[in-house]
Amino acid sequence: GAVVSQHPSWVICKSGTSVKIECRSLDFQATTMFWYRQFPKQSLMLMATSNEGSKATYEQGVEKDKFLINHASLTLSTLTVTSAHPEDSSFYICSAYGKVYNTEAFFGQGTRLTVV
Amino acid sequence: QQQVKQSPQSLIVQKGGISIINCAYENTAFDYFPWYQQFPGKGPALLIAIRPDVSEKKEGRFTISFNKSAKQFSLHIMDSQPGDSATYFCAASKDFGNEKLTFGTGTRLTIIP
Numbered sequence: 477g478a479v480v481s482q483h484p485s486w487v488i489c490k491s492g493t494s495v496k497i498e499c500r501s502l503d504f505q506a507t508t509m510f511w512y513r514q515f516p517k518q519s520l521m522l523m524a525t526s527n528e529g530s531k532a533t534y535e536q537g538v539e540k541d542k543f544l545i546n547h548a549s550l551t552l553s554t555l556t557v558t559s560a561h562p563e564d565s566s567f568y569i570c571s572a573y574g575k576v577y578n579t580e581a582f583f584g585q586g587t588r589l590t591v592v
Numbered sequence: 593q594q595q596v597k598q599s600p601q602s603l604i605v606q607k608g609g610i611s612i613i614n615c616a617y618e619n620t621a622f623d624y625f626p627w628y629q630q631f632p633g634k635g636p637a638l639l640i641a642i643r644p645d646v647s648e649k650k651e652g653r654f655t656i657s658f659n660k661s662a663k664q665f666s667l668h669i670m671d672s673q674p675g676d677s678a679t680y681f682c683a684a685s686k687d688f689g690n691e692k693l694t695f696g697t698g699t700r701l702t703i704i705p
Contacts, residue, residue, distance in 0.1 A: 519681060520695045583628075583635035583638075585635045586635045
């Protein structure tokens with residue numbers, strides 16, 4: 477299958493700072509990328525859907541000014557957590573969907589964010 | 593309705609046994625039903641997926657059974673091994689996977705010797 481690389485794998489930041497997480501599709505062009513958030517022992521919660529070159533579509537209850545998503549190219553999407561607070565600590569996962577692979581969306585390895 | 597209900601929440605199976613996880617959905621527009629395996633600290637990985645035009649799909653030790661009229665689907669893991677110990681999520685989406693996935697709540701599977 478295709479490879480989706482997420483960076484960094486883990487990050488610790490101070491409260492009030494911003495953190496950027498990258499999601500790259502390494503061997504295919506991702507027409508759509510999805511960003512999820514997962515709390516310990518819980519399911520994945522979709523935060524937003526982004527299509528290359530257009531604004532992301534956020535799920536209800538997700539603050540778009542806090543979680544900035546950019547999908548500038550067919551192989552890269554970024555999630556920036558702005559003015560992070562301890563309650564933003566979570567496991568963030570991206571997935572990428574490319575028409576080459578038809579129905580399958582491939583997931584990154586996730587980023588563990590800890591805000592102190 | 594976008595909900596996908598998954599059971600059980602946790603499951604302990606002896607090595608060599610059959611692990612069975614069930615999911616039910618409400619939205620009849622769903623037409624793509626994947627199962628994902630997730631290890632601690634890792635992203636989910638696709639195990640197997642099915643479309644509603646078939647009632648069963650098998651890949652190695654993993655089988656999906658699909659009941660369209662009951663709006664239910666299940667994952668069977670034959671000859672379960674300790675390496676299968678992980679959290680399993682069912683999911684569903686529309687447009688054959690082109691749209692966002694709706695995930696079940698997850699099942700923590702533990703295979704004991």
